[in-house]
Amino acid sequence: MLNMTTFSSLPRPGWGLCLLALLVTLTTPAAATTVQHWETDNGLQVYFVPSPALPMVDIRLVFNAGSARDGDHPGLARLTNTLLRDGAGDWDADTIAQRLEEVGAQLSTSSERDMAILNLRTLTEPDWLETAVETLVTVVGQPTLTQRGLDRTRRQALVALQAQQQNPGAIARRTFFETVYAGHPYAHPPLGTEAGLAGITPAHLSTFHQTYYVARNGILALVGGLDRDQAEALAERIAAALPEGEPAPALPQVALPEAEQTIRVHFPSEQVHIFMGHPGMIRGDEDYFPLYVGNHRLGGGGFTSRLMDEVRTQRGLAYSVYSHFSPMAAAGPFLMGMQTQVTQADEAVAVMRQTLETFVASGLDEDELKAAQANIVGGFPLRTASNSGILDHVAMMGFYRLPLDYLDTFTDQVEALDPVTVNEAFARRVDPTRLVTVIVGGTD
Amino acid sequence: MKHQTPWISLLLVLLLLPGGLWATESSPVHEFMLDNGMKVLVLPDRRAPVVASMVWYRVGSGHEHGGITGISHALEHMMFKGTHAHPAGEFSRIIASLGGRENAFTSRDYTAYFQQLAAEHLETALKLEADRMQHLALPEDEFIQEMRVVREERRLRTEDNPNALTFEHFNAVAWLNSPYGIPIIGWMGDIDEYTVADLRDWYDRWYAPNNAILVVVGDVEPEAVHHLASTHFGPIPARDLPVVKSRTETPQRGERRITVRAPAQVPYLLMGYKVPVIMTAEEDWVPYALQVAAGVLNGGQSARFARELVRERELVASASAGYNPLSRLDNLFVLSATPSAGVDRAEVEAALTESLERLKDEPVSAAELERVKAQVVAREVYRRDSIMGQAMGLGMLESVGLSWQLGDEFAERIRAVTPEQVQAVARRYFDVDQRTVAWLDPLPIDPDNPPGYFDGHLR
Numbered sequence: 001m002l003n004m005t006t007f008s009s010l011p012r013p014g015w016g017l018c019l020l021a022l023l024v025t026l027t028t029p030a031a032a033t034t035v036q037h038w039e040t041d042n043g044l045q046v047y048f049v050p051s052p053a054l055p056m057v058d059i060r061l062v063f064n065a066g067s068a069r070d071g072d073h074p075g076l077a078r079l080t081n082t083l084l085r086d087g088a089g090d091w092d093a094d095t096i097a098q099r100l101e102e103v104g105a106q107l108s109t110s111s112e113r114d115m116a117i118l119n120l121r122t123l124t125e126p127d128w129l130e131t132a133v134e135t136l137v138t139v140v141g142q143p144t145l146t147q148r149g150l151d152r153t154r155r156q157a158l159v160a161l162q163a164q165q166q167n168p169g170a171i172a173r174r175t176f177f178e179t180v181y182a183g184h185p186y187a188h189p190p191l192g193t194e195a196g197l198a199g200i201t202p203a204h205l206s207t208f209h210q211t212y213y214v215a216r217n218g219i220l221a222l223v224g225g226l227d228r229d230q231a232e233a234l235a236e237r238i239a240a241a242l243p244e245g246e247p248a249p250a251l252p253q254v255a256l257p258e259a260e261q262t263i264r265v266h267f268p269s270e271q272v273h274i275f276m277g278h279p280g281m282i283r284g285d286e287d288y289f290p291l292y293v294g295n296h297r298l299g300g301g302g303f304t305s306r307l308m309d310e311v312r313t314q315r316g317l318a319y320s321v322y323s324h325f326s327p328m329a330a331a332g333p334f335l336m337g338m339q340t341q342v343t344q345a346d347e348a349v350a351v352m353r354q355t356l357e358t359f360v361a362s363g364l365d366e367d368e369l370k371a372a373q374a375n376i377v378g379g380f381p382l383r384t385a386s387n388s389g390i391l392d393h394v395a396m397m398g399f400y401r402l403p404l405d406y407l408d409t410f411t412d413q414v415e416a417l418d419p420v421t422v423n424e425a426f427a428r429r430v431d432p433t434r435l436v437t438v439i440v441g442g443t444d
Numbered sequence: 445m446k447h448q449t450p451w452i453s454l455l456l457v458l459l460l461l462p463g464g465l466w467a468t469e470s471s472p473v474h475e476f477m478l479d480n481g482m483k484v485l486v487l488p489d490r491r492a493p494v495v496a497s498m499v500w501y502r503v504g505s506g507h508e509h510g511g512i513t514g515i516s517h518a519l520e521h522m523m524f525k526g527t528h529a530h531p532a533g534e535f536s537r538i539i540a541s542l543g544g545r546e547n548a549f550t551s552r553d554y555t556a557y558f559q560q561l562a563a564e565h566l567e568t569a570l571k572l573e574a575d576r577m578q579h580l581a582l583p584e585d586e587f588i589q590e591m592r593v594v595r596e597e598r599r600l601r602t603e604d605n606p607n608a609l610t611f612e613h614f615n616a617v618a619w620l621n622s623p624y625g626i627p628i629i630g631w632m633g634d635i636d637e638y639t640v641a642d643l644r645d646w647y648d649r650w651y652a653p654n655n656a657i658l659v660v661v662g663d664v665e666p667e668a669v670h671h672l673a674s675t676h677f678g679p680i681p682a683r684d685l686p687v688v689k690s691r692t693e694t695p696q697r698g699e700r701r702i703t704v705r706a707p708a709q710v711p712y713l714l715m716g717y718k719v720p721v722i723m724t725a726e727e728d729w730v731p732y733a734l735q736v737a738a739g740v741l742n743g744g745q746s747a748r749f750a751r752e753l754v755r756e757r758e759l760v761a762s763a764s765a766g767y768n769p770l771s772r773l774d775n776l777f778v779l780s781a782t783p784s785a786g787v788d789r790a791e792v793e794a795a796l797t798e799s800l801e802r803l804k805d806e807p808v809s810a811a812e813l814e815r816v817k818a819q820v821v822a823r824e825v826y827r828r829d830s831i832m833g834q835a836m837g838l839g840m841l842e843s844v845g846l847s848w849q850l851g852d853e854f855a856e857r858i859r860a861v862t863p864e865q866v867q868a869v870a871r872r873y874f875d876v877d878q879r880t881v882a883w884l885d886p887l888p889i890d891p892d893n894p895p896g897y898f899d900g901h902l903r
Contacts, residue, residue: 053491056825085745093755097746101815104822123822152758159761159785162709166606166889268707268889269604271596302545303524303536313533316592319600339600371541378543382560385492386829441604 033384033407035394036228040239044215047398048222048231051387055124057224058391059133061140061238062399064248065116065212067190068329073200075157075192080145080208081111082153084118087144091135099135103128107136112190114329115399116212124225133237140213141241145205154197161191169339172273172440175263180278180333180436184254214245219398223391251330254279257434265440272345272441273337276352278434280334283327283400289413290425291325291334296372297364298356299323299336304371310355311338317348323356329400334430342442349437357432363423377411473838473848474666476673480682481654484673485838485848486666489831495566495662496831498558499573500839502657503650505628506552506772507688511637514630515646517550518594518638523557524548525586527579532586535572542568552624553772554843560832563663567672570658574676577656580647587640595636598629606708606884613704614714614882615776622693622773652683657842661835693718693774700880708886710761711783715796716776716880719873721769723845731769732857733865734777734873739816740808740866741765741779741799746815748799759787759795772844776880777873789883803870807863820858 036048067077085107086093100107105122118140122132164170174189181187188196220238222231256278281291292300299307299322311321318338326332336356340348364372384390384407397406476484504516526532539546544561546569559569602608612627619625629635658677660669696718722731741748742765749763763781779800783792827833838848 051491054825054828056829094746094751097744097750098811098815101744101746102811102818104818104825106822106826121826123825152755155758155784156754156761159710159782162785163782166708166710166886168604270599271604301540303533304540312593313589316589317596319593319597340596341599371537375540375543378541378562379545380543381492381494381562382543382545385494385831388829 033390033393035397035404035407036231037398037404038232038235040215040235042215042239042242042244044235044239044242045219045398046222046231046235046239047219047394048226048228048235049390049394050226050228050231051223051390052225054387055225056387057122057124057129057222057226058387059120059122059136059234059238060221060391060395061118061136061218062221062395063116063213063218064114064329064399065208065217066112066114067188067192068113068185068251069208069212069248070185070188070192070196072196073192073204074188074196075154076196076200076204076208077116077212078111078190078192079150079153079157079197079200080205080213081109081116081118082157083145083149083205084109084139084143084209086149086153087146089138089142089144091138093149096135096139099131103131105132105135107132107139113186117395133234137238137241140238143209145202145209147202150200150202150205154200157191157197158194161194161197164189164191168267168269168271168440169273171265171267172275172438175265175440176275176277176333176335176436176438179261179263179438180257181254184330185251186254186328186330186332210243211245212248213242215239215242216245217247218242219395221391221395221398223387223394254331256431257436260433260435260437262437262439264442265438267441269441270342271339272342272348272439273339274345274349274352275335275337275438276349276356276435277323277333277335278431278436279331280325281327281429282329282331283396284402285327287425287429288327290417290422291429293369293372293376293414293417294359294364294422294426295323295325295334296376297368298359301372301375304375306359307336307338307352307355310351311348315347315351317344317351321352327400345439345442349439353432353435353437356430356435360427360430360432363426364419366419369417369419369422373414373417376414380411474670475848476666476670478653478674478678480678480680482656482658482673482677482680483842484658484670485660485842486664486669487659487661487834487838488664488666489661489828489834490663493563493663494560494831495563495660495664496558496560496835497566497569497573497662498556498659498835498839499577500554500556500657500659500843501650502554502655502843502845503646504550504552504554505626505630506623507650508623508626508630511634512630512642512646513626513634514594514628515634515638515642516555516650517629518591518635519643519646520548520550520555520557521590521594522582522587522643523576523580525590526581526583527575528581529575529579530572531581532583535576538568538572544569550628552626552628554840556839556843558832558835566660566664566669567676570672570676573658574680577651577653577677578680580651582640582644582647584640587643591635591638594629595632598632598635601629602627603632606704606706606886607712609706610704610712610882610884611714613702614716614880617700617702617882618716618718618776618880620694621691623691624771624773624775649686652685653677653680654682655685657839659835659839659842661831661838691773696878698877702880702882703885704882705885705887707889708884709889710884711789711886712884713779713781713783713789713792713796714880714882715779715793717873717875717878718774719767719777719869721771721773721775722850723772724774729857729861729865730869733861733869734767735769735858736808736813736816736861737803737866737870738765738767738777739819740803740812743816743819753781753795753799757795758784759792760784763796770840770844770846793881797876800870800874804867804874806867808866810863813861813863813866817859817861821855824855 321338323336542565546559548557
């Protein structure tokens with residue numbers, strides 16, 4: 001969350017084609033966000049929201065195949081995911097890219113701790129949709145995973161690891177996860193480690209692919225200009241490219257650290273990057289709503305949060321300061337973060353800590369809760385105002401097996417809360433005496 | 445293969461879009477001009493009951509001069525610090541209470557403020573924007589705190605980011621007298637010495653209705669928005685605006701080359717060539733041909749950089765070509781690259797230069813051209829998924845001095861580009877004597893033994 005952004009003048013990939021707005025009225029009525037759900041013959045869970053206004057469709061496949069499944073080879077999940085589009089069936093990387101780009105389709109892949117994702121955005125004109133989908137099913141079902149592709153992609157990953165080592169924020173994040181999740185599959189970075197990357201062979205990639213890129217270990221989300229029949233046919237086609245397989249086993253539970261811990265990493269930067277937190281909650285946690293809404297007041301609500309007020313508005317200590325819960329398959333972190341000039345590090349840590357302690361001890365009052373509820377409920381339509389917004393929510397719901405009425409009942413759940421419920425949950429789930437604090441930067 | 449003639453199909457689909465892609469005479473953007481010279485653009489999009497509302501001011505770092513660099517950005521921060529009617533923070537509290545999101549950004553040519561919220565609350569946002577167009581308080585105590593925040597922002601974005609630092613130096617060296625050499629956030633020394641009077645002066649000079657554009661996209665009736673805009677912005681008197689001098693860049697007399705040494709791990713290369721933009725081009729096809737050239741080099745995984753430099757020759761971990769034709773003044777066509785481990789820097793530089801020479805020597809293939817064009821057209825459909833993206837497109841065109849109608853023609857202009865035109869712009873502009881080259885030269889990061897150069901920096 002960055003307030004008051006300055007346009008970056010740095011060249012970025014994709015800058016080459018700066019696009020102008022297209023100026024066409026959309027008269028089709030808004031798509032309801034009622035989610036249609038079914039299972040394909042081989043067990044792929046499908047979530048579909050029709051959105052007929054634009055001649056485009058977003059197709060997202062999510063597998064339980066993130067870095068938590070790396071095992072002894074940190075970096076394996078990410079490399080597998082990246083290499084999917086490097087060669088598949090009879091096609092090399094050039095052919096795959098050309099097939100997609102000549103029909104204006106965009107395929108992206110990504111892989112974090114829980115999820116491995118393939119995302120295809122394409123126009124719905126039948127010939128192009130066909131070309132794009134044929135490419136997708138080949139890429140996900142028959143990747144070639146060659147030694148040469150592996151070697152090149154591994155070298156790129158090593159450069160990316162090096163680049164992280166010149167970024168104090170990236171070092172802080174990595175250190176935070178390594179400490180909070182020591183011994184857990186979440187501990188290492190999704191990008192991997194030098195040692196992990198070094199040991200990976202094409203056989204590892206192909207075993208990983210065969211184990212985790214399977215129908216019963218994934219979900220498919222579809223949002224766009226398709227009708228139900230078209231969506232079902234598309235889903236069957238994609239599912240048919242996947243073996244049935246089985247779901248990945250549950251991840252180990254995460255425990256709160258026994259005691260508080262502070263880690264300082266020296267780094268020649270002007271600012272220190274501070275992360276403070278501990279394991280938080282899983283997706284679907286019964287305390288999700290009180291914790292989410294409470295955190296909105298603490299540091300999730302942008303300009304109006306307490307952390308923003310104490311750290312930025314009152315003291316000018318930082319440009320960006322926030323707190324959030326990241327619910328995951330195993331308990332994802334509760335995390336507070338900021339960056340400040342090296343000489344102000346101690347003051348900043350103290351203010352952040354004090355703000356949390358006060359919040360845990362006294363909680364929020366009726367007015368603060370009302371303000372948070374008003375913002376969350378009033379802003380809810382913005383989340384599903386675009387196909388990409390709907391897709392994000394639906395894919396998340398599907399992957400974590402949240403109830404189908406999750407979106408429909410979200411605002412009711414938020415509005416039903418009272419201060420006691422929120423404060424009791426926060427006091428029970430956030431423990432300032434067990435915080436892990438990571439401070440990267442400065443030389444003494 | 446089912447996609448033998450994708451280009452024809454592409455055209456058909458676009459013609460079938462509601463409204464039609466090139467039906468400019470029935471364009472759904474509604475334009476109004478208030479009596480005080482404030483322009484209002486409204487684009488209805490009724491997919492969801494929400495609205496994006498933006499106020500754009502035609503002022504940015506490209507209007508600044510030495511000593512006050514970054515002041516447009518500093519003023520943008522202070523616009524959240526209260527008016528006589530609404531004290532610091534109240535704007536944000538009100539928008540938050542309505543479920544809205546809000547923020548602002550500054551660039552070289554413009555400063556823009558935006559809210560996204562339920563369409564029924566549009567009037568509140570407009571009322572607050574009209575208030576801070578006229579009655580900014582600029583209190584001294586808030587100013588002192590907020591400039592600390594701006595310095596932290598600069599440390600975060602630039603000082604501690606070796607690639608950004610390299611870009612800032614590169615850009616400053618590329619332009620001798622064009623204001624585009626000024627970093628948007630400003631030099632730290634200038635930030636340190638702003639006064640409230642400087643900000644007040646900047647605000648009085650530029651924040652007038654006749655220097656502003658209101659853009660509203662979403663679930664709205666154009667006439668209703670016109671009425672709201674007239675009610676809230678209409679009474680604000682127009683003001684004489686400063687004359688914007690041309691500050692045309694002095695001709696470059698040979699290659700410029702710099703090294704930026706900073707604590708880092710990975711080298712980084714930037715190469716920039718001065719080129720015209722839509723506003724400045726003498727021949728109107730030139731910017732579109734440059735756009736296609738960038739697409740041929742960098743438009744996706746099948747473009748030349750990804751195919752040849754990354755995958756085939758494995759010289760670079762990544763490379764890009766970027767060109768933004770939407771600016772008030774001449775701009776840079778920028779190539780950048782991160783070398784693969786162990787690859788000689790000279791080899792990387794030679795490969796990028798070679799890629800430009802090839803654009804001069806041989807026409808781009810029909811297949812390459814078609815892919816670039818297909819992507820442009822498809823992305824225009826994708827872009828309509830976001831009301832904010834649509835509002836950005838309209839505001840950007842208008843605030844650099846172009847007309848929003850140009851958006852209607854964009855795909856058509858790109859489609860009209862020929863291989864000969866791409867070759868012609870390459871020959872005309874990609875001249876070694878006209879370029880600026882910067883290398884980030886990583887200094888070792890030894891946390892326990894920081895090198896001497898660093899000492900002064902820390903305190």
